[in-house]
Amino acid sequence: MNRPNLLDLIAARAGHITRALAATGKTIEFRDKEFRPTTGAIEDRSDAFLDLAANKATIWSAHGLALHHIFHILLHLHRYWVEGLPQLWDKDTGCDGMVHDIESAYEHLVIIPVEIAHFPDAYSYWVNYAEEGLYQCCELASATKGPSNDVSKEIKSKLFQLYLLAQAAFPRAQVATSIAEEAGKQGLLDEFSALAKIVFKNFENKAFVAETLCLYRADTLPARLGLRWVEAARKGEGQQFHWTLLKDYQSVRAQPCTPVCSVPNSDARISPALQPESNSTSEPEILPNRAVWSAC
Numbered sequence: 001m002n003r004p005n006l007l008d009l010i011a012a013r014a015g016h017i018t019r020a021l022a023a024t025g026k027t028i029e030f031r032d033k034e035f036r037p038t039t040g041a042i043e044d045r046s047d048a049f050l051d052l053a054a055n056k057a058t059i060w061s062a063h064g065l066a067l068h069h070i071f072h073i074l075l076h077l078h079r080y081w082v083e084g085l086p087q088l089w090d091k092d093t094g095c096d097g098m099v100h101d102i103e104s105a106y107e108h109l110v111i112i113p114v115e116i117a118h119f120p121d122a123y124s125y126w127v128n129y130a131e132e133g134l135y136q137c138c139e140l141a142s143a144t145k146g147p148s149n150d151v152s153k154e155i156k157s158k159l160f161q162l163y164l165l166a167q168a169a170f171p172r173a174q175v176a177t178s179i180a181e182e183a184g185k186q187g188l189l190d191e192f193s194a195l196a197k198i199v200f201k202n203f204e205n206k207a208f209v210a211e212t213l214c215l216y217r218a219d220t221l222p223a224r225l226g227l228r229w230v231e232a233a234r235k236g237e238g239q240q241f242h243w244t245l246l247k248d249y250q251s252v253r254a255q256p257c258t259p260v261c262s263v264p265n266s267d268a269r270i271s272p273a274l275q276p277e278s279n280s281t282s283e284p285e286i287l288p289n290r291a292v293w294s295a296c
Contacts, residue, residue, distance in 0.1 A: 006030050006061075010071050014118045017074060020082045026055050028077070033060040048073055052080065052087075054230050068119035075111040084229060088210055091224035099225065102213050105161040106206065109168040109199075116169060123170065130175045133162050138182060157216035159183060163192045164199060 007028065011018040021028065033049060048061040048069045059073050079085045088103040089095055095103055115122045137159050144152055163183055166176035183189040195212060202208050207227060214221055 006059075006067070006070050009067055010074065013067075014071060014074075017071075017078055021074065021077055024081050026057070026081060028074075029056065029058045031058055031060050033062050050076060052077075057081075066119075066121060066125075068115055068122035068125070071119055072111060072115050072122070075114055076107060079107060079110065080230065086206060086227035086229035088206075089226055089228040090222040091226060092222060098217060098220065099222065101157075101161075102210060102217075105164070105213050106209055109164055109203070112165065112169045126165075127170055127173050127175055130162055130166055130170070130173075130179065133158065134175065134179055134182060137162070141186065153216045153219070156186075156188065157213075159186070159188065160192055160195065160216065161213070164196055167196055168200075 007018050007030075033047070047065050048059065050073045051058040051060070057077055059070065061070060080087060087095060088099055088106070090099045093099070112122070112126055116126065137155050140152075141155050144155070159179070159182065162179050166173065166179050170176060180189060180192075183192050195215070199209050199212055210227075214225075
């Protein structure tokens with residue numbers, strides 16, 4: 001079932017995003033998630049999924065799903081199709097499992113603040129998401145600590161991702177404090193704080209940041225982990241994906257990525273491409289007096 005009216009509903013709040021996507025000439029199709037195939041999704045959410053091709057995207061969603069979920073996925077499309085950002089991609093298995101987790105961890109630092117800026121009801125959803133993630137980390141840490149009292153690399157990786165998300169999207173929420181406190185209990189807070197400064201300072205360099213996010217999982221990374229993006233169409237050819245190894249990305253990147261964030265506490269704000277339009281009624285808590293990492 002195609003549901004193009006979803007684009008119209010989102011355009012009422014974020015028309016500049018939907019217009020930019022329409023200007024690409026690519027097809028966006030909405031389908032009922034009940035009929036979605038079980039493979040190929042890159043953004044695997046519980047109620048909405050994205051299947052991405054070079055010239056077409058299919059968004060599978062449940063009926064009655066809050067619009068901010070759909071907007072979230074459109075922001076992923078904006079990143080890949082409009083801004084030309086590459087996607088973390090394993091040459092052998094695609095964007096599944098750990099690769100998907102790292103890709104989402106990076107993009108969500110960009111996308112979620114923008115999602116909240118346009119749809120304030122997304123704030124409570126993502127705060128709850130962080131609270132649940134923190135609870136899982138605490139439970140797993142208590143159950144798996146060995147004689148040395150060290151937590152596993154998997155827990156460190158997840159806790160670091162939550163720490164970054166909280167700093168980017170809801171630094172004043174209680175869960176941000178709780179995540180920092182848990183990191184402190186594990187002896188990781190100073191390390192997380194230093195790494196976060198590196199991540200936000202170099203955020204426009206996706207290859208570099210992806211490698212930083214992989215820090216705690218380096219021993220289990222796929223051998224052919226890389227980045228892929230949609231190549232510019234050549235004469236007589238349709239658009240297609242280009243892929244390169246992560247370590248080789250800097251020397252072969254198709255085009256420089258537009259910086260989308262800056263050092264914490266700078267004067268930067270949401271980039272013009274994704275900034276809410278002047279008639280927006282949203283007044284999210286995250287915007288005043290702080291930098292926002294904006295596209296996700």
